[in-house]
Amino acid sequence: MFQGLRSILNKVKLGEREVLLILSHLLKESPSQVLLRENFPPEILQRLKEFERKRLEGYPLQYLLGEWEFYGRVFKVKEGVFIPRPETEILVEVALKVIKEKDFKVGAEVGGGTGCISITLLLERQNLRMFVSEINDKALELMEENAKMHGVNSRLYLKRGEYLKPFKNLKFDFIVSNPPYIPKDDWEKLPKEVKREGYSSLIGGEDGLEFYKEAKKFLGSNLKKGGFALFEINPKHSKTLRELFKDFKAQILKDYEGRDRFILIWNT
Numbered sequence: 001m002f003q004g005l006r007s008i009l010n011k012v013k014l015g016e017r018e019v020l021l022i023l024s025h026l027l028k029e030s031p032s033q034v035l036l037r038e039n040f041p042p043e044i045l046q047r048l049k050e051f052e053r054k055r056l057e058g059y060p061l062q063y064l065l066g067e068w069e070f071y072g073r074v075f076k077v078k079e080g081v082f083i084p085r086p087e088t089e090i091l092v093e094v095a096l097k098v099i100k101e102k103d104f105k106v107g108a109e110v111g112g113g114t115g116c117i118s119i120t121l122l123l124e125r126q127n128l129r130m131f132v133s134e135i136n137d138k139a140l141e142l143m144e145e146n147a148k149m150h151g152v153n154s155r156l157y158l159k160r161g162e163y164l165k166p167f168k169n170l171k172f173d174f175i176v177s178n179p180p181y182i183p184k185d186d187w188e189k190l191p192k193e194v195k196r197e198g199y200s201s202l203i204g205g206e207d208g209l210e211f212y213k214e215a216k217k218f219l220g221s222n223l224k225k226g227g228f229a230l231f232e233i234n235p236k237h238s239k240t241l242r243e244l245f246k247d248f249k250a251q252i253l254k255d256y257e258g259r260d261r262f263i264l265i266w267n268t
């Protein structure tokens, strides 16, 4: 490792990757530029120390940076809104494959959060329009900012409301969601750091299955014939969800670690 970064690492109690990301953010330089630096201005070390203090108190790195990468692009993030996760990139990948094959043009998402899923789909498909619901005002605001930043706001229809209730008269080619799926009683057991993402981001009712039970109803009214739904799931729920959607043609898909992580449902 280069001497500059080595000397900084000796002065803080954070891992190398985190320090690199923080320095890259503070200096507005790429991580490789940071790695090549021989010296760091003293005020940067001071600011790094402030970041370190908050990190050691359990504040998420993503919120400190105010942005996070998803599918190779940067999205603004803020406390109270769910932080994009790498496994959700698989959901985007699978959805895109089918959208391209079928040339689907109108999709919906329940619970947009930062907007990372819908905005990415819109950036990857120029003729697509997305209708997104969200119940968290902070998320709605942030999603709008992210959509403007990525120049897709004219094709993103955002509405405050539950499930697909704001779009109850519309039918979609596909519906995606990474819904909250943690059972209510587990809230207290969650790490403080995770709780900062907000109750509505994480808790899916009594048993964590509230969204899927509701989805079974709205698929019937909001999904076109021949269309698909793709939802992220808790691996522990895969058997129950297979059973719940047994009247549909449904398939469980895995994440990078080989865990059951998505359910793909067809309206045949």
Ligand SMILES: C[S@@+](CC[C@H](N)C(=O)[O-])C[C@H]1O[C@@H](n2cnc3c(N)ncnc32)[C@H](O)[C@@H]1O
Residues within 6 Å of the ligand: 082, 083, 084, 085, 088, 110, 111, 112, 113, 114, 115, 116, 117, 133, 134, 135, 136, 139, 161, 162, 163, 177, 178, 179, 180, 200, 201, 202
């Ligand atoms: C796990 S987060 C996913 C956010 C984003 N789609 C992602 O993958 O990063 C779930 C999101 O759904 C929203 N949400 C929870 N219940 C909802 C409901 N009944 N209707 C609409 N949105 C909901 C939450 O506020 C939160 O932003």
